[in-house]
Amino acid sequence: MTHPAYRPEIDGLRAVAIIPVVLFHAKVPGFGGGFAGVDVFFVISGYLITRIIMAQLAEGRFTLAGFFERRARRILPPIFPVLLASTLAAWAILTPPDFRQFAQSLAATALFGANFLFARSADYFTTQEGFTPLIHMWSLAVEEQFYLLFPPLLLILWKANRRLIVPAVLIVALGGLALAILAAPRHPLLAFYLLPTRMWELAVGSLCALAIRHIRPNGTLALAGLALIAAGFALIGEETSVPGPMMLLPVGGASLVILFAGTQNSAGRLLALRPLVGIGLVSFGLYLWHQPLFAIAHYQWLGPLPGGMIVAIIAMATALATMSWRWIEQPVRSRRILASRNKLAMACLAGTLLAAGAGLGGHLRLIEPRSASIMRQMDGARPAHFDQSVVIPDGAPLPFILYGDSHAGQYYPAFVERLGNGALLSENGCLSAPGINGWPDQPACARHVDRLIELAGDRQPPLVIWAQRWERELFDSATGQSLGALADGEGAVLFAAVDRLLGQLPPQTRLLLVGNSPTAWAAGDTMWGGWLRCRAYLNADCPVSYPAGMAEGRAESRLLAAYAAQNPRVDYLDAAAPLCPDGRCTIRDGDRLLYWDGSHLTVAAARRVVDSLDVRALAIPAPLP
Known part of the structure; x- marks a missing residue:
């Protein structure tokens, strides 16, 4: 027979897997390990696919x-x-x-490559908001990539030597588990998302399919399997090395349930209860629908979702899943819709091309969201130059080198307009000076200052401008030991490093320290993503200013100003003064935004800061080219 006998307890196991996943994405307390339900799904998928393939191979019907x-x-x-x-x-x-x-994830999902996209930079637990509506599609990509490789392997082994099938699948399972245990602590994103470190879970399900005809149901072992799954959900969390050894709990538990649950024992009868079977039948649609609904709700609601809203979203996702099962999944699978292979292929190709094309259009900014017109009207766009972290003009003398993190990059066009065609050396999130840095796990940050010293030595600029977010912890570059933060009174640590920097710059080069910009997120949680992001909240008002006493980096800026006043080669530019007139820091000035996100200045706001610089007070050659 082509399809093995139906086992209602497997649909019940699907319900056991999907319910914690939904509650995890709903951010319901107590379900921090609910994402491990996906691992249970992997075991179920490997089991079902292998049973069907082996049954058809035995009948000579598999293609x-x-x-x-x-x-x-x-x-x-x-x-x-x-x-x-x-x-x-x-x-x-x-x-x-x-x-x-979102558009990038849309295209990747349509091409079953979402896991490759997310493995680059999207932490499953703290990912960027644009990725979250489709973040769950990584697991479908893993399954489809497995299906591209595994069935041909079974077919080859069936024809060559059937006795090699079990050893081969066992090698895949053990090899994948070993790779996952080794890779998860060192390369967490790659291990979480990619097939080589996930295939062992699908292979374990396949081993269950290959072994089940030799197994008799056992209620005690099946209940033990449910207990292991529950323990996995309780003990696994965001800090767990995934997919490391702890994932043996849900994977091993699912295997025991598959092998030993049956209608003749209590575990099987429990899983075969109609409510659980019903949830299991619509679990695929529920998995697809629940995450976009929760992601959009979280995007529009500041803080935890109210309980009533969570219940409503789960009810909506369940209703959509039920409609999908009844009006799409069942008719298509039974060939009442798209009966022929050609019609199916045309429909799937059209849907894939439309989704991938829309995603590509969004990535290239050919398709823009409704908020884009508001952003342009308010001059709140991310500056086009902002992706350039390093700019070194050729040939002509450099009037300045602008150095620091992304907060240096925000000033670059304004300094070019004011002082001439200078250079930019920026490293996102990095504070780097001789002997210290603010990012101990990133060698590029420690080397950042070396690039400045080398460029200054080669091009002999009259001015180095150091601008960045100063509110950072400092670390010893050699040992990685924490040295405290500037605001904690550790000015001596930073300024000793600045003295060392001055000693390695050309003698005629002056240093201009730019104080901390006030930032928009200093106004509170509503502004963490900036004013445009705040507009999406249904339960919050978006401030247009806030008291200057709340500005970020005030203590650090005072220390920088005091240091500059005592050093004849150092000057200080107050970034807060032109942005915080009359005791209030401006976020929105009429119809113009001063920040394009929660931290970085728009071009117009950066000009305000740079225009407040008194170039004549700098003891450098003037006018600059």
């Missing part, structure tokens, strides 16, 4: 074309409505930077 058609019928039609609805919601609500991230 790769038939297998991939069944996968397409099962997976693709339900995904397209989710992608369409998510895209419309993202267009209506997200800011342009977040929409661009």
